[in-house]
Amino acid sequence: FASRLFLGVGKTTLIQKATQALKSTGVPIDGFYTEEVREGGRRTGFDVVTLSGKRGPLSRVRYVSDSSASRRECRVGQYVVDVASFEQLVLPLLRHVNLGSDAERKICVIDEIGKMELFSQPFIQAVRQTLTSSGTVILGTIPIPKGKPLDLVEEIRSRKDVKVFNVS
Numbered sequence: 001f002a003s004r005l006f007l008g009v010g011k012t013t014l015i016q017k018a019t020q021a022l023k024s025t026g027v028p029i030d031g032f033y034t035e036e037v038r039e040g041g042r043r044t045g046f047d048v049v050t051l052s053g054k055r056g057p058l059s060r061v062r063y064v065s066d067s068s069a070s071r072r073e074c075r076v077g078q079y080v081v082d083v084a085s086f087e088q089l090v091l092p093l094l095r096h097v098n099l100g101s102d103a104e105r106k107i108c109v110i111d112e113i114g115k116m117e118l119f120s121q122p123f124i125q126a127v128r129q130t131l132t133s134s135g136t137v138i139l140g141t142i143p144i145p146k147g148k149p150l151d152l153v154e155e156i157r158s159r160k161d162v163k164v165f166n167v168s
Helices: 009-025 068-072 083-099 121-132 151-157
Strands: 001-002 028-039 040-051 056-062 078-080 104-113 137-145 166-168
Touching: 001 151, 009 028, 028 083, 040 121, 056 083, 056 151, 056 166, 068 083, 083 104, 083 121, 104 121, 121 137, 137 151
Parallel strands: 001 137, 001 166, 028 104, 104 137
Antiparallel strands: 028 040, 040 056, 056 078
16 A cells, blocks of 8 residues: 555556556556546546546535535535446446455555545445455555544554555
8 A cells, every 4th residue: 555645746656657567467457546637727626547447537626505415415625526436437346356266366456545435335345355355465545644534544554464655
């Protein structure tokens, strides 16, 4: 796991380069990364991109309104998280990784396990299942601790079989 220190330090670039290097060795690898979406030089959200090339929205900027719908939205700051889109892209690939035999070594890329992604309970369950699969190595990113701890992130950070690298 690479730990996120600041936005824009190159976590996703690092994940992408590691993924390319691993693919070139023929190791079975699957997963996803998150990518900024920019319009007119401003970040307007994030997309989920699977290693097979599928893409969909993770979040988009939406400023707070007084509507009752905004109270039901999953929000991180100015971003509204599209949980349904996220789950539609990510859950099938995590389930597929978890279906393989433990004898077959494989790598699962999860960039990232953060506040936006943790709005999905099925994602949390799938990550936990992937962590317990002895045939799977996870290359992932988690945020540094600040503010209220994120249960799954702290659970991952405290595992004896996890190595955390700080990227700055």
